[in-house]
């Protein structure tokens with residue numbers, strides 16, 4: 001029997017609630033699909049800062065490195081916003097990404113037919129949306145040096161550096177090619193090469209690498225136009241390939257096409273070693289502790305973990321089919337409620353999905 005060791009980082013806010021649901025479902029899937037899953041829980045984010053004064057303790061990072069995959073819920077709370085930047089929960093995320101060398105972030109955005117009316121855009125605009133954002137995750141302006149504040153000037157200044165070398169662009173382009181080849185073979189590379197030198201290198205490198213694969217059709221788009229096109233005609237996209245900053249913004253925009261941020265999973269990967277699978281949403285402090293969060297983004301992240309991280313495709317299919325069934329039977333959590341549906345709590349939604357597995 002196959003055995004997997006995964007690390008579960010429940011983090012902060014709604015994290016523990018959606019993690020509880022995921023644990024239960026992963027255990028049932030393991031039983032039904034004949035594999036063993038050891039779930040090791042570690043502190044990460046604000047809760048780890050409370051205990052160890054560090055949002056990403058070494059012990060947590062070491063355990064993640066030794067695992068087959070990491071399932072992360074979410075971190076953060078307004079109460080940590082006044083801490084020094086490196087002690088904040090969100091800095092823990094950057095440390096985890098760096099420690100595991102997770103240079104590729106993958107966010108699928110697919111409309112589930114039963115949720116067509118949940119989108120804030122017209123049904124006919126979103127009904128065929130099925131795209132993936134491939135975002136470079138450990139380079140660009142979030143990591144570029146030098147960075148900092150200049151205080152010895154008349155007026156305070158602050159600055160960051162947006163920098164990529166061609167090797168960083170090549171490896172993320174190769175991931176996008178791999179994914180596009182499993183889909184419609186279309187890559188749209190998003191940059192701002194009309195203004196930024198770093199984007200010109202991005203564009204030239206992407207063209208160079210993609211031209212080696214004759215199956216791939218490449219288009220380029222400036223980031224401002226891409227934002228507009230994502231709300232005007234999102235179904236034109238198959239794979240969107242972009243840098244860290246632009247990907248951060250565009251993937252949240254794309255997320256809202258589906259109606260709720262509570263529905264979107266993501267995977268952060270490197271070429272070998274464990275990936276981190278996590279919902280796109282944050283810790284939702286406004287609803288934490290109320291048992292009303294939508295656990296589906298976390299469950300879809302668990303599904304990506306089963307498929308990509310553990311090669312347990314059938315279990316992943318089983319989970320996604322169960323989610324679709326519960327949604328098409330009209331059950332919703334509060335974030336998706338449209339007046340006609342039966343509104344379930346987080347744990348009740350978990351139970352309904354578990355029953356369908």
Ligand code: NAD
Nearest residue numbers: 074075076077078262281282283284285286287293294335
């Ligand atoms: P958020 O995603 O936590 O919440 C935005 C809105 O969406 C809120 O109204 C929230 O209630 C709702 N929401 C989010 N997830 C939901 C779910 N599963 N079910 C139902 N509703 C849901 O974003 P925010 O409010 O900007 O940030 C809150 C905290 O989370 C901050 O500290 C932020 O830094 C952190 N954050 C963490 C991550 C992460 O862990 N990867 C990502 C984004 C933000």
